[in-house]
Amino acid sequence: MTPIDIRLAETTLFAGGSSMCSALTARAAFQEALHGRASILDLRSGSERAREGELPAYLSSGAEDGHRRLIALVGADGLTLDLPTIDGGFAAWRDAGMPVG
Numbered sequence: 001m002t003p004i005d006i007r008l009a010e011t012t013l014f015a016g017g018s019s020m021c022s023a024l025t026a027r028a029a030f031q032e033a034l035h036g037r038a039s040i041l042d043l044r045s046g047s048e049r050a051r052e053g054e055l056p057a058y059l060s061s062g063a064e065d066g067h068r069r070l071i072a073l074v075g076a077d078g079l080t081l082d083l084p085t086i087d088g089g090f091a092a093w094r095d096a097g098m099p100v101g
Contacts, residue, residue, distance in 0.1 A: 023087035026096040029071045033059040039068045041083065044075030044090065052090050054101040 024032070032038035040059045042049065055073065062068045072083040073090060086093060094100060 026093040056101040
């Protein structure tokens with residue numbers, strides 16, 4: 001296990017499994033992160049991030065302590081870690097006018 005896998009395994013949401021998974025719109029995911037109820041975990045590859053852009057760091061803060069809901073921003077490989085996802089991925093995020101770092 002990598003350090004990120006270990007931290008994810010310790011969170012309540014990840015332990016809850018796929019029964020808690022769903023897709024959220026980009027706007028809903030942003031609102032959850034903005035108001036401190038969730039952290040967005042960017043699961044895209046480094047090359048996807050370089051090509052498409054990064055999420056602002058403040059949207060993923062708090063994920064390390066396991067006290068916020070985690071929402072996955074999925075890349076081309078489709079890895080979700082059984083987390084709720086942002087419907088439409090980064091393209092939907094950008095098209096909805098959400099912040100990009």
